[in-house]
Amino acid sequence: MLSYMASLDGKVLIIGAGIGGLTLAHALAQRHIECAIFERETELKPVGAGILVQTGAMLALRTLGLDAAIASAGQEARVGVVTTDRGRLLQSTPMDFLRDELGVPTIAIHRGRLQETLLDGARGVPLSFASELVRYEADGSGVTAYFANGESARGALIVGADGLRSSVRRLLLGDSPLRYAGYTSWRGVAEVSDALTPFEVREMWGRGARFGYAGIGAGEAYWFAVLNAPPGERDADSLAVVRGHFSSWAPPVPALLDGTRPERVFRTDIHDREPVRSWSGPRVTLLGDAAHPTTPNLGQGGCMAIEDAVVLAHALERGNGLDGALADYERVRLERTSRIVKASFRFGKIAQLQNPFLIWLRNALLRFTPVASVQKQLRAAANFALEGARATENA
Template structure:
């Protein structure tokens, strides 16, 4: 009953429910087709949700194949609750690692804050799962199928008309649909045409990510993030005998590692507690990904005509709360539900924005602020930061985590 109330507040109660509004909209949407730009987590989840709702769709992914690329990702309880409405939460959990706790540490391995993940998961009846991004993509790909997925096809633009939306692909062809969903990421070509914005904003710090075999000292159900002066290092077990790790450091944009990433990281994190040096050492240099951290200031308008934004195309955020992928999953489930229960497209898109914009934008703002605090360099400021984190009660942390993942909506 508690889970059902949470779903109602969120606007994503099980899509398969037979309601009068849902039945009416299904009849009216005969021949209605959704075109999805991007076959990442958001685009694939939307495909699963639309298939479950009985709405036709096509996904266009620029990559020539669905490869197991990337590193690790956290699917927190809110995302797992959303996956549950699609009937795939069990498959996601089986492919990853259930997390029961976590800590923020100093470089000398002193705990300054704890995260009561298990307690919060029990409160909302959904686990936190960490997983290799490629394995999550496999689960979603299997649920979507291949019949509506076109690979090697990048959406480069569109033209919106009274009789439909016409999408231009990288090979020069055009495809007609009734709605275009931009799930094509931070540098979305669809969003660029729709909003004509400047480039994404640089956070002031860069990141490195890698996956390696589990090292001694890595608890399989426990994550940690160590905060230094202008640098951080995260350790995340992702199951299947693997550990995902990430590092951040204040640096100019477009930096290049000299002579290579692993050498640079071993130098930066020399003297930090185990297993940090071992994780870096165990990761082949070719498998270390360096990415400057960008986001965009929140916007209130995600839809225009027959075009709507989703995931990083709508609300790109820094990774400091582990909610980027989770919010894309929420977007996908909510958008599919709105399309299923609203008879007219404008009403569906208005409802989607009403349910999603405020919540997702709060994560963008909060995540940006946490990142700025986490990257402080001044020794005195870092000392104060640690003291404040230490005196923050576990109850307050638990309540904040629960508020974040209960997914209440206006």
């Protein structure tokens, strides 16, 4: 797809000030590569609930010097627990061995606080709001981005960090529908005692339904509820709908729902896309959800956006020409992200099973899976490399 040699002889135009776009801005600014961010919204709203920043992303953030700030703005998740909807233990896996081995904790954090910390890191990078990209044109000497507000910007490279419904992706790879996973989700933030959610991330698996939560510090916990459902349903009162489905579940679900204000609950249908073999073209590339949207089952979508941003900045810095840099970026990121997207989709199918016999079988398998084997998978998923990923990931 990369049709001619070009060099990075101008600004990087970052489309989207989400998790990936802000991380990229910081990583480029740190390397003295000129960039600017263009965001469709009129401000950065501290919306959303919580997010798990896992080891790979924390290692990427460490290269930017942001790992400590993220860690202190959230709460460490030291154990991963899976139970049934009645609270029967299926699996409990210590995760803090990764902190001991690799030097970074797994952090559960409020999404708004993650965004603020990333934005702080990107201070100094020009950020234009109300700038929705609608079109771009690349030529031999650069690329021009056109925005819905009538303005335009000229640079050397466009990076589409514009999320699940990316316009840059549509212009680059063509229009195709998202894949609906078969389930919808609600996310909320509960104001509860930290003792209710002690340094763990917990999922409770029922029949075609799941509930998960983690403490994010400062007397808050984020939770998510997932239910098999047709796409496109809307709620008049999302908290009431979640209560209807989940308030009979084992503790602490009722207490978490009681501690949640209705305006802090968001519903999102879950979509992803089949991985592609390339997401770059002349003077344009993608990152994060724009490149490889994933179901949230492994909690890796935002983490992969962070990792992408750091790898892309590193590739651009190495001065292998623009096309060489984009090829390096894809070489390092395609395989890992494709593997995670596929694994997350499969995991969702298993977690959302409806059939009672299959659920029984699944739960038995979970109970008898050795902790060491779960930790081996976590160790493989934790692996983050700026370059040469293939060589290190399967070690």
